[in-house]
Amino acid sequence: MSISATYEGVTRRRVARAELTKFRSLRSSWVTLGLALLFLIGFGVIAAAQARTGNDAPGAEGATGYSMALFGVTFALIALGVLGVLTSSAEYTTGMIRSTLAAVPRRLPVLWAKAATYGVIAFVVGAVGALVAFLATSAILSGTSSAVSLSDAGVVRGLLGAGVYLGLAGVIGVALGVLLRSTAGGISALVGTFLLVPGLMALLPDSWSDAVTPYLPSNAGASLYALTQGDGALSAGAGLLVLLGWTALALVGAAYRLKRSDA
Amino acid sequence: MIEARELTKAYGQKIAVDGLTFTVRPGAVTGFLGPNGAGKSTTMRMIVGLDRPTSGTVTVNGRRYADHPAPLREIGALLEAKAVHPGRTAYDHLMVLAHTHGISRHRVEEVIGQTGLDQVAHKRAGAFSLGMGQRLGIAAALLGDPATVMLDEPVNGLDPDGVLWIRNLLTKLAAEGRTVFLSSHLMSEMALVAEHLIVVGRGRVLADTTVRDLVREAGGDAVLVSTADPVRLRSLLAGPGVEITGRPGSEQLTVTGRTPREIGFTAAEHGIPIFELTRHEVSLEEAFMNLTHDAVEYAGRAA
Numbered sequence: 001m002s003i004s005a006t007y008e009g010v011t012r013r014r015v016a017r018a019e020l021t022k023f024r025s026l027r028s029s030w031v032t033l034g035l036a037l038l039f040l041i042g043f044g045v046i047a048a049a050q051a052r053t054g055n056d057a058p059g060a061e062g063a064t065g066y067s068m069a070l071f072g073v074t075f076a077l078i079a080l081g082v083l084g085v086l087t088s089s090a091e092y093t094t095g096m097i098r099s100t101l102a103a104v105p106r107r108l109p110v111l112w113a114k115a116a117t118y119g120v121i122a123f124v125v126g127a128v129g130a131l132v133a134f135l136a137t138s139a140i141l142s143g144t145s146s147a148v149s150l151s152d153a154g155v156v157r158g159l160l161g162a163g164v165y166l167g168l169a170g171v172i173g174v175a176l177g178v179l180l181r182s183t184a185g186g187i188s189a190l191v192g193t194f195l196l197v198p199g200l201m202a203l204l205p206d207s208w209s210d211a212v213t214p215y216l217p218s219n220a221g222a223s224l225y226a227l228t229q230g231d232g233a234l235s236a237g238a239g240l241l242v243l244l245g246w247t248a249l250a251l252v253g254a255a256y257r258l259k260r261s262d263a
Numbered sequence: 264m265i266e267a268r269e270l271t272k273a274y275g276q277k278i279a280v281d282g283l284t285f286t287v288r289p290g291a292v293t294g295f296l297g298p299n300g301a302g303k304s305t306t307m308r309m310i311v312g313l314d315r316p317t318s319g320t321v322t323v324n325g326r327r328y329a330d331h332p333a334p335l336r337e338i339g340a341l342l343e344a345k346a347v348h349p350g351r352t353a354y355d356h357l358m359v360l361a362h363t364h365g366i367s368r369h370r371v372e373e374v375i376g377q378t379g380l381d382q383v384a385h386k387r388a389g390a391f392s393l394g395m396g397q398r399l400g401i402a403a404a405l406l407g408d409p410a411t412v413m414l415d416e417p418v419n420g421l422d423p424d425g426v427l428w429i430r431n432l433l434t435k436l437a438a439e440g441r442t443v444f445l446s447s448h449l450m451s452e453m454a455l456v457a458e459h460l461i462v463v464g465r466g467r468v469l470a471d472t473t474v475r476d477l478v479r480e481a482g483g484d485a486v487l488v489s490t491a492d493p494v495r496l497r498s499l500l501a502g503p504g505v506e507i508t509g510r511p512g513s514e515q516l517t518v519t520g521r522t523p524r525e526i527g528f529t530a531a532e533h534g535i536p537i538f539e540l541t542r543h544e545v546s547l548e549e550a551f552m553n554l555t556h557d558a559v560e561y562a563g564r565a566a
Binding site: 008009010011014015017018021022025026027028090091094095096097098099101102103104105106107260262263 | 308311312313314315328329332333334335336340342343345346347348349350351352355356358359360362363364365366403407
């Protein structure tokens with residue numbers, strides 16, 4: 001038996017390192033990150049290629065090169081959000097949570113570490129993917145009327161905004177997994193929030209819908225990377241605040257469940 | 264040292280653990296024995312903070328488990344064979360746990376060697392047999408080199424090789440001076456390794472005793488005598504601290520407080536023929552059954 005000389009204790013940093021190792025050591029993490037990149041870059045390239053050959057991509061009418069480049073954000077959001085859900089829901093479905101919480105019985109550091117490590121990963125993948133998609137798209141479109149360049153006003157901020165949106169969506173996924181403790185439940189809640197609820201807004205009276213819609217996570221997120229704000233949409237700064245609010249709300253719910261319920 | 268005081272856990276109407284008070288003393292193997300559904304696993308989960316007690320407290324080395332700065336160094340627990348993500352290798356699983364405490368890679372390799380996982384350390388845990396999964400759970404429990412090791416039904420479902428391996432490991436851990444707290448529903452298994460016993464049924468402590476006392480209380484030192492003259496032998500053997508029972512008309516007596524040797528001499532001195540003189544061996548299993556009989560019946564009806 002070797003008892004090491006230093007007294008080893010749980011610290012935030014160490015829990016974050018453990019969470020990073022958890023993430024790294026699963027094949028599904030890499031596959032899903034790859035898919036997110038593929039969606040982000042692939043859809044941008046396809047949209048641009050379609051525009052180049054004169055067949056406008058669906059919904060690409062009047063689209064600038066910038067919005068074509070970010071055509072894949074919603075698809076990447078699903079991949080990164082689902083991976084976020086899995087990162088935490090799989091702890092429960094596999095029983096790993098018992099090992100995790102026996103090592104970190106204060107519990108909340110696990111949630112913060114998961115949210116932080118995965119949030120950074122999803123942000124980096126999102127921002128890099130958006131940048132690559134933009135560069136590829138602008139290469140394809142160079143010389144056409146839709147040509148854009150990195151030096152255009154707001155482009156760099158917008159690409160970073162897309163990364164932030166995807167990163168926060170990943171954090172919301174992590175929180176939903178801890179809150180619902182089920183992969184199916186977490187994914188349904190995620191897809192419902194980001195894809196279905198915006199469509200349901202049409203059922204509300206116009207005045208209500210106009211008041212509520214900009215504040216939905218998906219619309220707040222879209223205003224984060226929009227180059228020009230549409231009518232009634234939030235500014236990028238307001239969108240960021242609203243999205244941060246949603247993320248905080250999901251995290252508070254997850255923290256409450258994690259702390260209060262038996263594992 | 265584990266101390267439970269009035270520890271209670273209720274799931275809605277069902278009371279799984281009902282006011283348990285016990286102490287697991289350091290440096291010994293303590294068995295936690297009871298029929299399935301007696302509340303053993305729930306109690307162990309409360310010890311490491313996975314379940315929150317409805318009332319009462321339980322401390323590990325004087326503090327709540329969660330209040331220790333390095334919990335894995337206080338107590339190592341094997342609760343379920345599969346508290347592991349099946350997609351992760353055994354090595355990575357242990358590294359994840361080690362990272363939370365800043366435990367070195369060297370220590371991870373050490374417990375892998377100790378539990379005989381070298382060959383499969385880089386295979387995904389999902390492909391492990393039950394026995395290998397159990398070894399991985401034990402490697403995780405030993406990771407922090409804790410003074411107390413707690414194992415929930417460690418031999419359940421293992422093949423004879425696996426059972427033997429666990430038995431040897433427990434003996435070795437105890438020999439190293441560790442506190443071992445071990446649950447089982449099998450008395451025979453417990454008798455091989457435990458000195459101290461906490462017997463539970465229906466969520467209550469039925470006995471907090473040693474293996475030897477449990478047997479004695481169940482009538483383990485009784486002697487059966489068959490004789491041609493039970494009435495006369497009975498009066499000859501009577502004395503303080505001696506208890507003799509027998510049915511009228513039967514040639515058989517059950518004597519406690521006299522050894523077979525004493526009974527034999529007394530009978531010979533007085534020329535009383537004896538046909539049988541047997542020490543009545545109460546098996547541990549029987550003693551356990553007597554204790555938990557009611558608890559099991561109740562559980563059967565409730566289920």
